[in-house]
Amino acid sequence: MATQTRERILDATAELFRRHGYTGTGLKQIVAAASAPFGSVYHHFPGGKEQLGAEVVLRSGRMYFELFELIFDAEPDPLEAVRGFFLGAGETLRVTDYADACPIGTVALEVASTNEPLRLATAEVFEDWIVRGAARFEGLGLEPAAARALIIQFVALLEGAFMLARAAKSLEAMERAAEAAVALTRAALQQSVDTAG
Amino acid sequence: MATQTRERILDATAELFRRHGYTGTGLKQIVAAASAPFGSVYHHFPGGKEQLGAEVVLRSGRMYFELFELIFDAEPDPLEAVRGFFLGAGETLRVTDYADACPIGTVALEVASTNEPLRLATAEVFEDWIVRGAARFEGLGLEPAAARALIIQFVALLEGAFMLARAAKSLEAMERAAEAAVALTRAALQQSVDTAG
DNA sequence: GTCTATACTTTGATAGAC
DNA sequence: GTCTATCAAAGTATAGAC
Numbered sequence: 027m028a029t030q031t032r033e034r035i036l037d038a039t040a041e042l043f044r045r046h047g048y049t050g051t052g053l054k055q056i057v058a059a060a061s062a063p064f065g066s067v068y069h070h071f072p073g074g075k076e077q078l079g080a081e082v083v084l085r086s087g088r089m090y091f092e093l094f095e096l097i098f099d100a101e102p103d104p105l106e107a108v109r110g111f112f113l114g115a116g117e118t119l120r121v122t123d124y125a126d127a128c129p130i131g132t133v134a135l136e137v138a139s140t141n142e143p144l145r146l147a148t149a150e151v152f153e154d155w156i157v158r159g160a161a162r163f164e165g166l167g168l169e170p171a172a173a174r175a176l177i178i179q180f181v182a183l184l185e186g187a188f189m190l191a192r193a194a195k196s197l198e199a200m201e202r203a204a205e206a207a208v209a210l211t212r213a214a215l216q217q218s219v220d221t222a223g
Numbered sequence: 224m225a226t227q228t229r230e231r232i233l234d235a236t237a238e239l240f241r242r243h244g245y246t247g248t249g250l251k252q253i254v255a256a257a258s259a260p261f262g263s264v265y266h267h268f269p270g271g272k273e274q275l276g277a278e279v280v281l282r283s284g285r286m287y288f289e290l291f292e293l294i295f296d297a298e299p300d301p302l303e304a305v306r307g308f309f310l311g312a313g314e315t316l317r318v319t320d321y322a323d324a325c326p327i328g329t330v331a332l333e334v335a336s337t338n339e340p341l342r343l344a345t346a347e348v349f350e351d352w353i354v355r356g357a358a359r360f361e362g363l364g365l366e367p368a369a370a371r372a373l374i375i376q377f378v379a380l381l382e383g384a385f386m387l388a389r390a391a392k393s394l395e396a397m398e399r400a401a402e403a404a405v406a407l408t409r410a411a412l413q414q415s416v417d418t419a420g
Numbered sequence: 421g422t423c424t425a426t427a428c429t430t431t432g433a434t435a436g437a438c
Numbered sequence: 439g440t441c442t443a444t445c446a447a448a449g450t451a452t453a454g455a456c
Contacts, residue, residue, distance in 0.1 A: 432448100
């Protein structure tokens with residue numbers, strides 16, 4: 027079915043983007059990994075590689091935020107949820123030999139100055155994470171500005187830790203990032219209690 | 224002179240890596256930007272693009288750490304130095320229309336799973352920053368483990384903030400990263416005083 | 421030794437057979 | 439509508455003129 031081919035192409039592209047980035051991933055590589063004929067890329071994505079890339083970025087962004095929500099729904103203690111999210115990302119990294127990190131981060135740095143439609147797609151994903159993540163922290167009593175600041179610091183720590191961990195093939199940076207995120211969250215929650223009280 | 228050509232090639236490559244990344248930068252693009260004949264790349268870098276890339280990564284790593292030391296030598300208050308370093312990086316980003324970030328970060332994510340010599344070069348740079356940065360914080364009274372943790376968190380925050388800032392073409396993430404770095408530093412210094420006292 | 425011309429591969433994209 | 443054959447351009451690398 028056509029939809030299945032489309033799905034396979036999107037999945038294969040996301041996988042390849044994580045390992046090789048946007049410019050490092052060829053359309054021929056993609057159709058080979060998706061077991062699809064070459065022409066099907068342009069059938070399903072008339073805009074070519076750029077359109078396919080943008081859809082993969084947006085789709086991956088949604089999937090990662092769902093994972094974030096899953097963990098925060100399951101863990102009542104926000105500090106433990108924060109720790110669990112970072113260490114879970116680290117565990118995925120480790121079991122895939124430090125290959126499966128965030129497909130958006132790599133693409134974001136590559137295209138920021140060269141491909142405006144794709145830059146906008148990465149910016150949209152990050153802003154969506156920030157807005158929806160901030161809403162969660164507001165639910166814990168944080169002021170809007172404090173909640174937004176905290177989630178921005180999370181994303182920066184997470185993406186930076188992905189970079190360091192993949193380069194070193196070590197979880198050390200992810201563990202230190204987890205500790206920083208927990209400390210920042212604890213301080214923000216404490217601050218909100220002090221202000222309210 | 225031969226050395227000048229070599230320098231021009233290294234400078235041009237570093238500049239292009241920041242904007243287009245490793246796979247996105249072609250050798251033809253490099254020699255054009257450096258006003259050098261094509262053959263001179265292989266004359267000065269017999270290992271081709273890979274050797275050139277590794278040298279650029281190591282060289283850029285040294286330059287960025289020198290900048291870090293310059294700022295920390297000039298500012299006696301460590302909290303102000305931390306803030307100044309992050310905001311200075313943000314200012315450079317802004318005046319270059321969010322193009323001139325860290326040439327190592329982009330390359331690091333691209334090559335982590337595809338080019339082992341280059342991955343090792345990026346890992347070497349990050350580890351060098353961490354070791355030498357930690358030495359500075361130990362000088363302020365931090366335990367070795369605490370100093371190492373703090374500088375790792377800095378680098379993660381900085382690289383992550385570069386990513387978010389370039390995607391959004393906004394300094395917001397860099398400003399929040401600066402605040403996080405200052406807060407983490409303040410807490411670490413306080414902790415070391417408490418322990419010593 | 422500096423540089424030019426070229427070889428060979430792979431890229432994104434398209435036209436047209438079936 | 440699915441897929442194959444092919445395009446022009448750009449990629450890295452090399453051979454050889456001067």
